[in-house]
Amino acid sequence: MIEAKNLTKRYGDRVAVDDLSFTVEPGRVTGFLGPNGAGKSTTMRLILGLDRPHRGDATIDGKHYRDLPRPLQTVGALLEARAIHTGRSAYNHLLCLAQTQGVGKKRIDEVIRLVGLDEVAKKRAGGFSLGMGQRLGIAVALLGDPDVLILDEPVNGLDPEGIVWIRTLMKRLAADGRTVFVSSHLMNEMAVTADHLIVIGKGKLIADCSTEEFIERSTEEIVAVRSPDAERLAAAIGEDGGKAELGDDGLLSVREMEAARIGELAAAGGLVLHELTPKRGSLEEAFMELTRDSVEYGGGGTAPEAPQVEPGTPMPEMPAAEPQEDPR
Numbered sequence: 001m002i003e004a005k006n007l008t009k010r011y012g013d014r015v016a017v018d019d020l021s022f023t024v025e026p027g028r029v030t031g032f033l034g035p036n037g038a039g040k041s042t043t044m045r046l047i048l049g050l051d052r053p054h055r056g057d058a059t060i061d062g063k064h065y066r067d068l069p070r071p072l073q074t075v076g077a078l079l080e081a082r083a084i085h086t087g088r089s090a091y092n093h094l095l096c097l098a099q100t101q102g103v104g105k106k107r108i109d110e111v112i113r114l115v116g117l118d119e120v121a122k123k124r125a126g127g128f129s130l131g132m133g134q135r136l137g138i139a140v141a142l143l144g145d146p147d148v149l150i151l152d153e154p155v156n157g158l159d160p161e162g163i164v165w166i167r168t169l170m171k172r173l174a175a176d177g178r179t180v181f182v183s184s185h186l187m188n189e190m191a192v193t194a195d196h197l198i199v200i201g202k203g204k205l206i207a208d209c210s211t212e213e214f215i216e217r218s219t220e221e222i223v224a225v226r227s228p229d230a231e232r233l234a235a236a237i238g239e240d241g242g243k244a245e246l247g248d249d250g251l252l253s254v255r256e257m258e259a260a261r262i263g264e265l266a267a268a269g270g271l272v273l274h275e276l277t278p279k280r281g282s283l284e285e286a287f288m289e290l291t292r293d294s295v296e297y298g299g300g301g302t303a304p305e306a307p308q309v310e311p312g313t314p315m316p317e318m319p320a321a322e323p324q325e326d327p328r
């Protein structure tokens with residue numbers, strides 16, 4: 001289990017991680033989602049003791065990383081910037097790490113097979129493609145057979161087959177009872193990989209809920225209705241518990257009512273229908289909407305706009321869909 005409590009990290013006057021608290025439970029894949037610059041990598045570095053927080057605390061199985069007696073056997077990490085000795089073969093790279101951590105040679109062969117690098121294990125890692133380098137990074141993370149895995153954007157550089165492979169691997173590791181904490185800035189990727197989501201924007205917690213709940217809330221169904229009797233139809237929908245909004249283009253957007261019911265109401269009132277189309281918003285759009293106010297545009301300083309929520313709380317209501325001023 002990973003626990004972050006009031007984690008705060010500043011770089012100069014920029015707050016990279018802002019009073020962040022959450023728990024990453026074992027037995028499920030937890031997606032750590034946020035736009036570029038949201039503070040995901042910094043948070044992971046703080047958990048791994050590679051950086052010191054200005055405030056707050058991060059522990060793995062109740063201990064600070066530096067106090068873990070056998071770190072490689074407790075937590076495996078894949079960070080975005082990997083330091084691989086390019087002159088060494090993949091096998092020798094793993095061997096060096098294994099020797100310093102008391103991991104046997106048998107495990108090296110196992111992880112090489114697990115990540116599908118068997119055929120190139122004796123080749124120089126310097127000649128590896130981005131995807132192969134990523135697989136080697138995952139082999140390093142798995143070397144000590146750890147119970148906790150922290151993976152920063154692991155699908156970066158992987159081809160479609162590689163993406164499916166890492167997705168399956170993460171699910172399998174979680175099914176074994178491990179804690180799998182994986183970052184991404186891609187909502188759609190996390191939707192099919194993660195069981196639980198921790199969403200951040202500008203270092204602050206935006207949502208901490210199951211992926212199912214996130215999807216359900218984010219992709220509310222709206223029925224687009226066109227009718228020459230739009231105003232009367234809107235009134236009938238309102239009386240029956242739906243929410244109809246008439247746009248300037250004459251299109252009715254109906255929430256909280258199914259298309260079939262709208263059709264029935266129209267028929268009962270003798271109202272003509274020209275169009276009746278159920279539409280579900282895309283998840284990626286919903287994520288962009290949710291994090292819009294906290295997307296970084298390179299400006300300095302802090303941004304207090306991101307909504308604050310307690311850890312474990314479900315996702316807040318989606319922000320209103322009116323266009324806002326571009327913060328640039």
Ligand SMILES: Nc1ncnc2c1ncn2[C@@H]1O[C@H](COP(=O)(O)OP(=O)(O)OP(=O)(O)O)[C@@H](O)[C@H]1O
Pocket residue numbers: 011014015016034035036037038039040041042043185296
């Ligand atoms: N070593 C550093 N020195 C100064 N600023 C930093 C440093 N590391 C991160 N930052 C800043 O902290 C903020 C969070 O960065 P971080 O890399 O943690 O975000 P991220 O969510 O991982 O983004 P990405 O997906 O782009 O990697 C950004 O504003 C970034 O510029």
